Amino acid sequence: MNTRPPLTLLVLAVLQDGPQHGYGIARAIRQRSGDRLDAKEGSLYPALHQLEAGGLVSSEEQHAEGRARRTYTLTGAGLAALREQREGWSRQVRAVQAVLGTAS
Amino acid sequence: MTPSPAFWRWCALATRGVAPGARERLVRELEAHYLDALEAYRAAGCRAGRAEQLALRDLGDPRALRSVYLRTYPTEGQARRYAAIAAWTASGPARIRLIGAYAALMALGWAAGLVAPDVALGSALLAAALLWLLPAWLAARLGEVRATLALWALVVPWQAAAPLWSVWQLEGGVLLLNALAGLLVYALFLTWWLGPLWRKARFLAPRASSGSC
Numbered sequence: 001m002n003t004r005p006p007l008t009l010l011v012l013a014v015l016q017d018g019p020q021h022g023y024g025i026a027r028a029i030r031q032r033s034g035d036r037l038d039a040k041e042g043s044l045y046p047a048l049h050q051l052e053a054g055g056l057v058s059s060e061e062q063h064a065e066g067r068a069r070r071t072y073t074l075t076g077a078g079l080a081a082l083r084e085q086r087e088g089w090s091r092q093v094r095a096v097q098a099v100l101g102t103a104s
Numbered sequence: 105m106t107p108s109p110a111f112w113r114w115c116a117l118a119t120r121g122v123a124p125g126a127r128e129r130l131v132r133e134l135e136a137h138y139l140d141a142l143e144a145y146r147a148a149g150c151r152a153g154r155a156e157q158l159a160l161r162d163l164g165d166p167r168a169l170r171s172v173y174l175r176t177y178p179t180e181g182q183a184r185r186y187a188a189i190a191a192w193t194a195s196g197p198a199r200i201r202l203i204g205a206y207a208a209l210m211a212l213g214w215a216a217g218l219v220a221p222d223v224a225l226g227s228a229l230l231a232a233a234l235l236w237l238l239p240a241w242l243a244a245r246l247g248e249v250r251a252t253l254a255l256w257a258l259v260v261p262w263q264a265a266a267p268l269w270s271v272w273q274l275e276g277g278v279l280l281l282n283a284l285a286g287l288l289v290y291a292l293f294l295t296w297w298l299g300p301l302w303r304k305a306r307f308l309a310p311r312a313s314s315g316s317c
Contacts, residue, residue: 021136022133022136022137023136023137023140023141023144026162040162040163040164040165040168040169041137041141041163041164042118042134042163042164042166042169042172043164043169043172044137045130045133045134045137046172046173046176046177049129049130049176049177049307050176053306053307067136068132068136069136070133070136
């Protein structure tokens, strides 16, 4: 049983608020979770690239302040996947809460 | 601001064995990420050396990440294998059709032989239709290289499991051993050789690169 939210769900949820680059996504996850979720940031990019290969996000490289950053944007398919994964995660949380409630 | 030597050592360790195209993009994004983190820590008041340590710590353990990267991205060997398959596929679509025809003939011959040994004409007509339809259908849906991989996945079990087709000619114990050996060959073929290429094909399809790191 996997009790951690999948990284892809967190990434899609952050991108729902607007396009973002990798560091911005990692910072948003950390800040929104109150520093409770601290997935190693190097693992963010395989997740982003797989989401892009699956058509759930798109990306564009932009040059600003002498640096190249790749910005990721949620696609329509990504939004649908986010809703589905969010519902799946909510079901999982309710199931755990039901067990804890029964056990107490 | 440029990354420290420690960052490049981290990158070299974390991305060792990843195919060049995937590695370049990954390193470019990790570099931008590291520099953003460095700026944030410096802006928060950290000294340069401490900021570099924290930015690298946030990226994670390079050895642990290397296994993640090698599972996700094509390896150097897989990229070479894919390039060879792509070159072979592009060099003559008729070769794909030939493999498709072989697979279709084997499948139909086996099925027809089970149902009615004398339906050779019907099998041949259906096989002729499949000669044209199957490879084109697969290529339209999967892309040329993945279509090649799919056709090979159809063809190999017929060879690997050949002893099963001569069930009436072998003693029980020998049949079992041959069947197990055939299935083992096919399982290894799928999981070790074809499966990773299939899964990582999306990272291997040619794309326009925007410079190297």
